[in-house]
Amino acid sequence: xxxxxxxxxxxxxxxxxxxxxxxxxxxxxxxxxxxxxxxxxxxxxxxxxxxxxxxxxxxxxxxxxxxxxxxxxxxxxxxxxxxxxxxxxxxxxxxxxxxxxxxxxxxxxxxxxxxxxxxxxxxxxxxxxxxxxxxxxxxxxxxxxxxxxxxxxxxxxxxxxxxxxxxxxxxxxxxxxxxxxxxxxxxxxxxxxxxxxxxxxxxxxxxxxxxxxxxxxxxxxxxxxxxxxxxxxxxxxxxxxxxxxxxxxxxxxxxxxxxxxxxxxxxxxxxxxxxxxxxxxxxxxxxxxxxxxxxxxxxxxxxxxxxxxxxxxxxxxxxxxxxxxxxxxxxxxxxxxxxxxxxxxxxxxxxxxxxxxxxxxxxxxxxxxxxxxxxxxxxxxxxxxxxxxxxxxxxxxxxxxxxxxxxxxxxxxxxxx
Amino acid sequence: xxxxxxxxxxxxxxxxxxxxxxxxxxxxxxxxxxxxxxxxxxxxxxxxxxxxxxxxxxxxxxxxxxxxxxxxxxxxxxxxxxxxxxxxxxxxxxxxxxxxxxxxxxxxxxxxxxxxxxxxxxxxxxxxxxxxxxxxxxxxxxxxxxxxxxxxxxxxxxxxxxxxxxxxxxxxxxxxxxxxxxxxxxxxxxxxxxxxxxxxxxxxxxxxxxxxxxxxxxxxxxxxxxxxxxxxxxxxxxxxxxxxxxxxxxxxxxxxxxxxxxxxxxxxxxxxxxxxxxxxxxxxxxxxxxxxxxxxxxxxxxxxxxxxxxxxxxxxxxxxxxxxxxxxxxxxxxxxxxxxxxxxxxxxxxxxxxxxxxxxxxxxxxxxxxxxxxxxxxxxxxx
Ligand code: HDD
Ligand code: HEM
Ligand code: HEM
Numbered sequence: 001x002x003x004x005x006x007x008x009x010x011x012x013x014x015x016x017x018x019x020x021x022x023x024x025x026x027x028x029x030x031x032x033x034x035x036x037x038x039x040x041x042x043x044x045x046x047x048x049x050x051x052x053x054x055x056x057x058x059x060x061x062x063x064x065x066x067x068x069x070x071x072x073x074x075x076x077x078x079x080x081x082x083x084x085x086x087x088x089x090x091x092x093x094x095x096x097x098x099x100x101x102x103x104x105x106x107x108x109x110x111x112x113x114x115x116x117x118x119x120x121x122x123x124x125x126x127x128x129x130x131x132x133x134x135x136x137x138x139x140x141x142x143x144x145x146x147x148x149x150x151x152x153x154x155x156x157x158x159x160x161x162x163x164x165x166x167x168x169x170x171x172x173x174x175x176x177x178x179x180x181x182x183x184x185x186x187x188x189x190x191x192x193x194x195x196x197x198x199x200x201x202x203x204x205x206x207x208x209x210x211x212x213x214x215x216x217x218x219x220x221x222x223x224x225x226x227x228x229x230x231x232x233x234x235x236x237x238x239x240x241x242x243x244x245x246x247x248x249x250x251x252x253x254x255x256x257x258x259x260x261x262x263x264x265x266x267x268x269x270x271x272x273x274x275x276x277x278x279x280x281x282x283x284x285x286x287x288x289x290x291x292x293x294x295x296x297x298x299x300x301x302x303x304x305x306x307x308x309x310x311x312x313x314x315x316x317x318x319x320x321x322x323x324x325x326x327x328x329x330x331x332x333x334x335x336x337x338x339x340x341x342x343x344x345x346x347x348x349x350x351x352x353x354x355x356x357x358x359x360x361x362x363x364x365x366x367x368x369x370x371x372x373x374x375x376x377x378x379x380x381x382x383x384x385x386x387x388x389x390x391x392x393x394x395x396x397x398x399x400x401x402x403x404x405x406x407x408x409x410x411x412x413x414x415x416x417x
Numbered sequence: 418x419x420x421x422x423x424x425x426x427x428x429x430x431x432x433x434x435x436x437x438x439x440x441x442x443x444x445x446x447x448x449x450x451x452x453x454x455x456x457x458x459x460x461x462x463x464x465x466x467x468x469x470x471x472x473x474x475x476x477x478x479x480x481x482x483x484x485x486x487x488x489x490x491x492x493x494x495x496x497x498x499x500x501x502x503x504x505x506x507x508x509x510x511x512x513x514x515x516x517x518x519x520x521x522x523x524x525x526x527x528x529x530x531x532x533x534x535x536x537x538x539x540x541x542x543x544x545x546x547x548x549x550x551x552x553x554x555x556x557x558x559x560x561x562x563x564x565x566x567x568x569x570x571x572x573x574x575x576x577x578x579x580x581x582x583x584x585x586x587x588x589x590x591x592x593x594x595x596x597x598x599x600x601x602x603x604x605x606x607x608x609x610x611x612x613x614x615x616x617x618x619x620x621x622x623x624x625x626x627x628x629x630x631x632x633x634x635x636x637x638x639x640x641x642x643x644x645x646x647x648x649x650x651x652x653x654x655x656x657x658x659x660x661x662x663x664x665x666x667x668x669x670x671x672x673x674x675x676x677x678x679x680x681x682x683x684x685x686x687x688x689x690x691x692x693x694x695x696x697x698x699x700x701x702x703x704x705x706x707x708x709x710x711x712x713x714x715x716x717x718x719x720x721x722x723x724x725x726x727x728x729x730x731x732x733x734x735x736x737x738x739x740x741x742x743x744x745x746x747x748x749x750x751x752x753x754x755x756x757x758x759x760x761x762x763x764x765x766x767x768x769x770x771x772x773x774x775x776x777x778x779x780x781x782x783x784x785x786x787x788x789x790x791x792x793x794x795x796x797x798x799x800x
Contacts, residue, residue, distance in 0.1 A: 065516035069509055072476065076505045079483055083495045090487025091722045098484025099729040106473040107733060110740035113469040117747055133736065144729075170725035355495060365502055372506070376513050383520050396520065 005362035009081045009354055012366045014336065016077060018329050019377050020070035025328050027067050028142060028187065029194020030060050031135040033222065038131055042124045048213035051392050054119075055215065056198070058387055058395030061116060066380040068109070073369060075101070081365070084353035085343055089165045092158050092173065093148055093344075100144035108137035116397070142190075143183050150179030153335070155344050156250045165347075178244060182335075185237035189328060191230040192291060196321040199223030201388045203314035212392055217308045220317065224298035224307065231292045238284065238331075245277075245338055248346065255347040264349060268341035276337025283330030287323040294320055422718050422726075426481050430704035433474035434545075435577075438700040440464035440471060442578020443585075444511060444538030446636070447531065450582055450629045454524075457531060460629065463585035464534075465515045470744045472512070485718045485726065492714055496556060497548060504544035511537025546570035549703065552711040553655070553669060565651035572647055573676070573699050576640040576683075580692035582633030637692035641684040644699075648677055665712050672706020675699070 034056050041049035075097070078085065086094055114122075115130040122130070157172025158165040167173070202219030211217055256264065294316055301313050339345060343353040357365075387395050443450075443464045451460040482490045494501050514533030518526075546567030547558060554563040652673055655666070679699040683692040 062516075062520070065512075069512055069516075072512070073505065073509060075476070075479060075483075076501065079479065079490060079494050080498055080501060080505070083491060086483060086487045086490055090490070091484065091719060094480075094484035094487060095722050095725050096484070098480040099726055101473075101480030102477045102737075103730050103733045106477050107736050107740055109473045110470050110737070110744050113466060113744050114740060114747065117466055117744075121747060133740070167719060167721040167725070170721050170728070173725065355498065357498070361498065368506060372509060376509075379513075379517060383517070 005357045005359055006351055006354055008362045008366045009357065010350065012369060013074075013077060013081065014333075015370060016070060016073055016373065017336075018332065019373055020067065020074050021328060021332060022325060022377075023063050023067040023070060023380070024142070025186075025190045025193040025325070026063050026197060027060065027138055028190035029192070029197065030056060030063070031131075031138050031194075032191070033194055033198060033226070034060055035128075035131055035135045038128050042128050048215070051213055052215035052218070054397045055392040055395050057115075058397040059197075059201075059384060061112070062380060062383050062387060062396060064112065066377060069376060070373065071105075073373070077369075081355050081357070082343070082353050083355040084348065088163065088348055088353075089151075089155075089158075089344055092155075092165045092167050093151055095167070095170075096144045096147040096151070096173065100141055100148075104137045104141035104144060108134055108141060111137070119397070139187065142186060143179075146182045146186065147173060147176060147179045149335075150176045150182055152342075152344050153339055154178035154244065154249050155347055158251065160255050160347075178241075181237055181241050181244075185234065185241065185331075188230050188233040188237060189324065189331070191226055192234060192324040193321070193328065195223045195226035195230065196291075196317075196324050199227070199317040200319075200321050203317035204389070205391060206308050207311060207314045207318075210391060211308070215392065220307050221302070223317065224295065224302055227291065227295035228299060231288065231295055235288055238288075251347070261346050264341060273337050273340050276333045276340075280330040280332075280334025280337070284327045284334070287327035287330070291320070291323050291327075422481070422485050422723070423715055426478060426486065427705055427708070429474050429478040429481060430708075431701045433471065433478060434700040434703055435697045436474060437468070437471035438574055438577035438696065439581035440467040440578075441511075441538045441541050442574045442576070443582050444534045444578070445542060445575055446578045446582060446633070447535050447538075449636075450579075450586065450633050454527070456586070456629045457527070459586055460582070461515065461518055461531075461534065463582070465519075466744075466748050468512070468515055470741060470748075472508075485722065486715055488714050488716050493548070493552065497551060497558075500544050500547050500551070500558070503540060504548075507537040507540025507544065509537075511541065542571050542574040543567065545574075549707045552707050552713070555711075562651065562654040562657075565647060565654050569644065569647045569651050569676075570703065572640055572644040573696065573703065576637060576644060576680075576692065577696040577700050579633045579636040579640055580683075580696045583630050583637060584693065586629040586633060637683055637696075638685075641680045641692065641695070644680045645677065645684055648673060648680065665710055669706055669710030672702050672710060675702045675706075 034053060037049060037056065038053045040046070041053055078097075111130045111133040115127065115134060118127055118130060151173060154176055155165075156176055157169040158167050160166070198219050202216035202223065205211060205216040206220065297313065297316070298307070301307050301310055307313070341349050341351070343350050440463075443460060447457065447460050451457040482494075510533040514530035514537060518530035518534070546569070547563070549570050550560075550563030550566035551558045553566055554560045557563060652670075655669065655673075676699045679695040679702070682695045
């Protein structure tokens with residue numbers, strides 16, 4: 001395999017994308033939760049709730065860092081290793097990504113900086129608005145990326161001229177069913193990821209009898225509530241995607257004839273595809289079933305008013321995050337392997353899309369980025385667990401302790417709450 | 418019609434080099450400018466919040482190249498696969514260093530990520546230099562001219578970093594009326610270390626010595642002179658017939674002239690003086706000079722694509738402007754030695770040990786100014 005640049009480049013992309021998505025899913029899941037908490041804190045003028053925002057916000061920022069690092073590598077990797085994709089579909093595939101970087105990420109990162117550094121320098125509504133922008137742009141980011149990804153699966157809105165795609169209808173690109181449904185499924189499933197993490201962290205603190213400001217008591221309740229709300233949309237939007245899986249995309253036949261397509265697909269090895277689709281499907285459905293069960297049990301425990309007392313339920317919550325994470329990666333493996341041997345279905349094969357890399361280049365790139373990624377993801381995970389365990393007093397956004405003996409006089413009360 | 422997208426891309430690249438030159442350059446100079454723990458902490462806290470707002474310009478530029486100028490991407494990126502892969506690797510390590518450094522307190526942890534920041538910053542600058550040199554030299558990396566251009570770019574990054582450092586590495590408290598917020602215990606220790614055996618001197622007096630900032634200020638003059646020398650070499654090599662084949666030598670020469678003016682403006686002055694603006698000019702000239710000088714291919718962007726991008730971006734451009742302006746206004750003062758990117762949060766209870774004195778309930782500190790805030794921020798940010 002080491003001498004097959006194509007296999008290496010594919011594996012490298014799959015690994016980067018999976019890592020990216022693990023962190024991004026938490027970003028998408030946690031952002032609305034933080035936004036909601038900060039809103040209630042500001043409305044009630046409640047300092048206790050604001051400390052909870054600092055705690056979840058600290059986890060958010062640590063997680064965000066890895067989302068950005070891996071996202072950068074994704075973007076550059078598409079440019080470096082998959083140049084055939086942009087040679088043929090540069091405009092159609094690249095334009096949504098261009099909008100994502102400019103319209104979503106540019107703003108997201110800037111306003112996150114404002115949120116981090118503006119904590120005591122802005123009015124409380126201005127500060128909350130910063131996070132509103134961060135949340136909105138995170139979802140905008142996901143939408144635009146999925147427009148690009150949905151295009152690969154369901155290419156529409158262009159014609160082929162001299163072997164390159166010419167965009168006819170931007171609206172067909174924006175309203176691509178494969179993008180819209182994926183967005184709905186990704187957004188709702190990310191809520192499951194966020195809720196599971198909030199629930200697990202809260203439960204692990206409650207289990208130790210650690211509940212400053214009763215924030216973890218609220219955390220468990222919120223987690224169960226979000227799980228209950230989100231499980232059904234997840235399965236609905238997931239199920240809606242099945243009809244599109246085997247269907248020919250609307251532009252089928254404009255690059256290759258039906259016979260050529262059949263010949264190309266016959267030449268591909270079916271084993272990977274079958275393993276990916278069946279495996280991904282089974283993982284998602286099983287996880288969904290288990291998550292739904294936990295949510296239902298949570299509702300019953302809630303009715304019995306034992307959410308912050310029953311330890312067996314806390315254990316259940318602590319183990320829960322494994323499920324949505326597994327399902328998320330499984331879902332992506334399903335989606336991406338189902339497309340093989342095409343990068344853009346019925347237009348461009350994976351082999352043709354790859355940059356001509358010598359085996360040496362491919363191995364060097366693969367080895368470095370895989371090693372660096374594993375290390376960075378492991379460090380981020382370790383930091384997340386460490387800060388989650390420490391609780392609100394030790395998080396990255398926790399207020400610095402004023403030095404009792406420092407020069408320069410009085411400690412000044414913080415302005416925001 | 419392709420003029421607007423081209424101007425947009427140029428603006429993004431110019432913005433990137435002008436703004437990111439600051440934090441990349443400072444990262445390159447860290448081994449020289451920041452030798453004690455406290456100084457390194459301050460250097461990182463000057464560079465770190467900055468990079469959040471600066472690298473988005475590059476991400477945006479990459480997006481625009483990929484989406485609107487695929488032929489440019491093929492000409493530039495694909496042809497220089499190893500250089501861009503190295504650039505990406507350096508970028509990744511440097512960002513990781515900036516994000517992770519302050520998350521724990523062990524010296525070995527700091528050492529590791531300091532190395533990543535410094536190494537990554539150098540990698541980025543050298544790679545941009547190689548890109549510029551190779552583009553001007555008609556695609557070849559292995560020519561003396563390309564090497565000279567690369568060296569020039571590296572010097573310009575350094576100059577930008579030094580000018581930035583001269584302004585931001587001033588410890589708060591140096592200005593008499595600046596009642597800066599928390600001066601962390603470690604920062605005091607670090608600053609004291611740099612002056613010698615004055616461990617018991619109060620924080621305010623130790624902070625009078627802005628060792629790093631002064632060193633950076635002196636460096637601007639040295640770097641400007643070095644830059645002029647390298648520029649002369651590059652111009653000489655470029656004047657050989659055939660070196661700039663296929664490009665527009667006049668544009669490259671105009672760029673060189675502007676850079677020369679900028680460098681000359683600070684080469685004679687003591688201290689930072691005009692270096693902040695001059696280095697900004699020099700950095701800003703780079704991308705257009707290389708782009709036009711090498712006559713990079715741009716094709717008209719198809720109408721449907723332009724509609725898509727314009728419709729999607731028009732509503733958010735004001736938000737981009739507001740966010741960037743607000744961020745730089747907030748970060749305008751000398752860097753604090755505490756805060757999200759500078760200092761690990763106090764570990765209460767689990768590991769690390771509380772620094773705030775034994776027996777003090779953790780809750781008390783919560784009503785104090787935050788690490789990132791600090792009271793003086795209000796003045797600089799209005800209401
Ligand atoms: C918490 C995570 C999670 C859970 C519980 C589920 N999924 Fe899912 N699924 C995803 C997370 C996910 C995902 C990671 O978000 C994917 C990858 C691509 C996408 O659009 O969403 C996905 C993709 C995906 C696809 C592939 C779409 C395509 O190839 O275009 C299908 C058919 C389903 N899902 C169906 C389901 C069904 C029927 C589920 C429940 C029984 C289910 N998913 C639960
Ligand atoms: C949303 C944006 C995404 C885009 C544009 C995208 C695009 C690509 C491309 C270009 C490839 C390489 C060519 C190929 O093998 O088809 C690929 C492969 C792959 N990606 Fe994605 N991807 C995206 C998201 C993800 C995510 C989040 C995952 C998470 C697991 C993922 C998993 C994979 C896998 C497993 C492969 C390898 C498939 C194979 O070679 O059999 N992708 N994707
Ligand atoms: C379903 C797949 C994806 C989703 C939902 C997604 C979403 C996001 C989100 C929300 C962020 C913000 C960072 C964070 O908050 O953690 C992000 C970062 C990033 N993503 Fe993705 N992304 C996906 C796949 C991709 C792909 C395929 C690319 C490559 C073209 C990409 C490029 C980037 C880049 C460059 C960043 C860092 C800078 C930025 O935020 O734009 N993403 N992604």
